[in-house]
Amino acid sequence: MGPFFTSGDEFSYVIALIIGIGFGFVLESGGFSTSKKLAGVFYGYDFTVIRVFFTAAITAAIGLFYFDYLGWVDFSALYINKFFIGSSIVGGLIMGLGFVIGGYCPGTSACAVGIGKIDAMIYLAGVIIGAMIFDLFYPLYGSFYKSGNMGASSIYELLGMSKELFLLIFVVFAAVTFYFTTGLQHKITKKMNKKNEQ
Amino acid sequence: MEEVKQSKKRYILVSVIFILLALLLFLLPEKYDLKQKQVWELLRELNSNTRFVTTDYVAQKIINKEPAYKLIDVRNENDFKTFSLPGAINIPIKNILDKDKKGKYKYEDILKNDENTINIFYSNGTIYANQTLLILSRMNYKNNYVMKGGLNKWFETIINPRKPQKTAAESKHILYRNRKAYSIFFTGGGVQSETSPETPSQTPKVAPKKESPKEDEGGC
Numbered sequence: 001m002g003p004f005f006t007s008g009d010e011f012s013y014v015i016a017l018i019i020g021i022g023f024g025f026v027l028e029s030g031g032f033s034t035s036k037k038l039a040g041v042f043y044g045y046d047f048t049v050i051r052v053f054f055t056a057a058i059t060a061a062i063g064l065f066y067f068d069y070l071g072w073v074d075f076s077a078l079y080i081n082k083f084f085i086g087s088s089i090v091g092g093l094i095m096g097l098g099f100v101i102g103g104y105c106p107g108t109s110a111c112a113v114g115i116g117k118i119d120a121m122i123y124l125a126g127v128i129i130g131a132m133i134f135d136l137f138y139p140l141y142g143s144f145y146k147s148g149n150m151g152a153s154s155i156y157e158l159l160g161m162s163k164e165l166f167l168l169i170f171v172v173f174a175a176v177t178f179y180f181t182t183g184l185q186h187k188i189t190k191k192m193n194k195k196n197e198q
Numbered sequence: 199m200e201e202v203k204q205s206k207k208r209y210i211l212v213s214v215i216f217i218l219l220a221l222l223l224f225l226l227p228e229k230y231d232l233k234q235k236q237v238w239e240l241l242r243e244l245n246s247n248t249r250f251v252t253t254d255y256v257a258q259k260i261i262n263k264e265p266a267y268k269l270i271d272v273r274n275e276n277d278f279k280t281f282s283l284p285g286a287i288n289i290p291i292k293n294i295l296d297k298d299k300k301g302k303y304k305y306e307d308i309l310k311n312d313e314n315t316i317n318i319f320y321s322n323g324t325i326y327a328n329q330t331l332l333i334l335s336r337m338n339y340k341n342n343y344v345m346k347g348g349l350n351k352w353f354e355t356i357i358n359p360r361k362p363q364k365t366a367a368e369s370k371h372i373l374y375r376n377r378k379a380y381s382i383f384f385t386g387g388g389v390q391s392e393t394s395p396e397t398p399s400q401t402p403k404v405a406p407k408k409e410s411p412k413e414d415e416g417g418c
Contacts, residue, residue: 055212062219069226076302157299164224171220175213182206 024111033112035103035119042100044188047181054174061167085148102126243335249328250346251318253355254373257380259318260284268308268317272330283320283352284384291326294333309334311341320345320352356380 030052031037040046068075099105102123104112109127112120156166243249259267260283269286271278278288289305296304311317319327319342327344334342359377362370
C-alpha cells in the first residue's frame with residue numbers, strides 16, 4: 001500500500017493543508033496555544049506537553065511498526081533525517097531556551113497566531129528574523145553545522161537492539177513518566193497555590 | 199485530589215494498552231513477507247528446466263571474463279576455501295536469508311539482479327543450488343540460474359572430459375576439443391586426475407577456442 005503521493009506530486013500540498021488544519025485544531029483543543037501551559041513543563045506545574053509528546057511518539061511508533069508488520073508500509077523505504085550530533089545538541093539548547101523564554105515552540109506559535117494571540121505573533125516574527133540571521137551568518141558556522149554526521153541512524157541501531165525491544169522499553173518509560181509527572185504536577189501546583197494564598 | 203486520582207487512572211489505562219500493544223509486537227513471530235510469490239507460480243517455475251545452465255556455459259563465462267554474471271557458491275565456508283570456481287562468492291545456503299540489524303536481507307545487494315545481470319549458483323551436486331533458487335524465486339528475485347550437476351559435473355566435463363568414440367557425431371568431438379581447452383585453462387596444464395577438488399583453480403594460461411553456446415549442451 002502506498003505511497004499515495006510522492007513529494008513531487010502537486011496534490012501533496014493539498015494533503016499537507018488538510019493534515020495541517022487537523023493538527024492545528026487538535027493542538028488548539030489540547031490547550032497548546034497557551035504559552036502558560038507550554039512553559040509549565042519547565043516550572044513543574046503542568047506536564048501536559050511531555051505527556052502529549054510521549055503519547056504522540058508511542059502511538060505513531062506502535063502504529064508504524066504494526067503497519068510495517070502487516071506489509072502496509074515499507075519501513076525500510078521511510079526517509080530518516082541525517083543525524084548531526086554537534087549541531088543537534090547546540091540547536092536543541094537554543095530551541096529549549098527560546099521555548100522557555102517565549103512559551104512557544106515554532107509549531108504551537110503558528111497555532112496560537114491562528115487564534116489571534118499577539119505574543120505568538122511577536123514570537124513568530126522572532127522565529128522568522130532568527131531564521132534570516134542564521135542564513136546571513138551561515139558561512140561562519142556552516143562547517144560545524146554539518147560536522148559529526150552519523151547518517152540516518154536510529155537509536156535502536158546505536159544501542160544494538162531490535163526495534164521492537166526498544167519500543168517496548170520506550171513505552172514502559174513513557175508509562176512511568178505519565179505516572180510520576182501526574183503526582184509531581186499535583187504537588188507543585190499545591191505548593192504554588194499555598195504561596196499565592198500567603 | 200480526586201481529580202488527580204481520576205487523571206492517574208486514565209493514564210494507567212492508556213499505559214496498559216500501549217504496553218500490551220508493544221509487548222505483542224515484540225512477541226510476534228518474524229514478519230511474513232507478503233511480496234512472496236504464489237505457490238502455483240513457483241511450482242510452474244520449478245517444473246521448467248529454464249533455470250539450468252551447463253558447466254560449459256559457466257566455463258565460457260569465466261574464460262571470457264564477462265562482467266554481467268555473479269557466480270555464487272552455496273556450500274559451507276570450509277568447502278569453499280578448499281575449492282571454488284574462479285571469481286565465485288561464497289553465500290552458504292543456511293545464511294541466504296540472514297538479516298542485518300536494520301532487518302534488511304544481508305545479501306540482498308549481491309542476490310538481487312537488474313535486467314542485465316544474472317546469478318549462477320552451484321554446490322557439489324544440484325540439490326543445494328536448486329534449494330537456494332527456490333528460496334530466492336519465492337522472494338521474487340530475478341535472473342537466477344543453477345549450474346546443472348554442480349562441481350561434480352564440473353570435474354566430469356570440464357576438468358576431466360571423456361573422449362568420445364571415433365564413430366560419435368562431429369558435434370561431440372567439437373565439444374570434447376573445447377572442453378580439453380577449458381581443462382588446460384583451469385588446471386594450467388595437462389588433464390587432472392579424478393580426485394582433484396582439493397586443488398584450487400590455477401591462473402589461466404591458454405585461451406580456448408570460442409564456440410557458440412548452442413553447440414554445447416543446453417544453455418540459459
